[in-house]
């Protein structure tokens with residue numbers, strides 16, 4: 259990136275980035291600085307840039323072949339590697355999981371083998387859903403299953419959970435989904451108190467089939483079923499990689515597969531999300547969710563940055579990170595349904611782009627992925643917005659909002675509905691952060707120039723949720739392509755796992771050389 263002509267130009271432009279606090283700074287920008295796809299508007303009027311910067315960002319995308327790299331990824335090229343070093347060394351094909359609509363435009367790439375694999379799993383899932391629905395699959399008492407407990411962690415929990423909560427308004431009547439992820443026994447205990455085990459399916463998800471937390475929780479949940487006189491095999495289904503230690507169909511009511519070319523944090527649209535979402539929300543809603551993601555994958559191949567939403571979001575993120583030096587990104591949905599979306603994006607972005615070597619194994623000399631965090635508004639306004647408005651740390655924000663609520667159960671209080679009050683707050687924050695406010699009282703000064711964008715749609719439906727998910731997934735991939743880093747491995751999570759296993763060995767009385775850990779344990783009285 260740094261040796262491109264556009265980089266030098268962007269650096270020059272950043273010395274004089276657009277001042278959002280000047281008089282009439284926002285006038286005319288809301289209409290002109292808006293891109294739309296699939297019913298989602300992306301408004302970037304409140305970013306510290308002008309059309310000249312957007313043109314230069316287009317140059318950066320062109321010089322780094324960002325769109326071509328994305329298309330090659332979708333076509334099945336090996337994009338998960340570090341040249342000359344031991345690495346995962348494989349294709350990146352989560353997009354094939356939603357390339358199941360036979361809608362490939364001419365000239366677009368696709369990996370047919372991966373698409374066929376995805377279609378085969380979806381067909382298996384459809385049969386499973388029908389059998390639950392029509393009573394072919396019943397519990398020992400001949401009753402239908404109406405609850406599901408999902409056991410998984412990281413990518414095998416965060417994305418599916420975030421999407422389920424986002425779309426709970428569309429849940430199949432009478433069905434409930436519970437989640438267990440943490441190895442903290444209280445996480446499982448709280449769910450097990452609440453769930454009706456007799457009428458529960460358990461969906462155990464682990465791509466590797468070897469994750470400590472998930473295997474421990476699976477055993478713990480199974481022991482509760484046994485204690486209640488229930489056979490886990492009649493209740494447990496699994497989602498895992500072919501050939502993983504969990505790939506043992508004799509042990510489960512059904513086994514579904516994901517593929518090594520689908521990364522955990524990109525796996526929501528694979529069987530990892532599919533089984534639970536189809537059970538909880540209904541198969542058709544799940545398919546509509548996939549459809550939304552697919553449409554954004556197609557939009558992501560437009561070379562014009564103003565028409566390619568994820569690319570535009572990626573480049574604006576790069577502008578903020580590398581040229582304006584902002585270290586973090588707050589994702590602030592004005593929708594309670596998106597309460598876990600930021601947590602999912604935190605993994606998706608930080609595990610992907612929290613890297614310091616490029617795809618040739620060289621240390622990079624620029625910043626990569628931002629720290630991603632966030633909470634829904636308006637709750638966040640009463641918690642951390644003080645810092646966003648007035649501290650020295652500038653926090654770029656992505657606001658997300660919808661014209662209509664999901665349940666449409668609202669009340670006019672003092673002339674406005676709750677939804678109108680929610681939207682008023684959303685727009686007020688976006689403008690206030692950008693323009694700031696002067697005052698004679700230094701404690702009441704709002705410096706402004708806090709960059710922010712808005713993603714806005716009519717209503718949070720399954721299709722819009724699929725689109726939102728893919729917008730961010732593809733944004734993250736685009737940033738990795740421009741930075742020339744590998745966004746698809748996660749070596750940084752290994753060290754902690756190795757050290758934890760050494761400490762577990764100490765607990766089991768084995769003789770390990772782990773002096774620091776032994777001293778630490780002693781200090782804590784363990």
Ligand SMILES: O=P(O)(O)OC[C@H]1O[C@](O)(CO)[C@@H](O)[C@@H]1O
Pocket residue numbers: 411412413414463464465466467468469472522523609748751
């Ligand atoms: O699905 P698995 O193999 O249990 O892994 C769970 C999570 O653990 C990680 O490997 C990180 O520890 C994530 O990348 C992954 O999403």
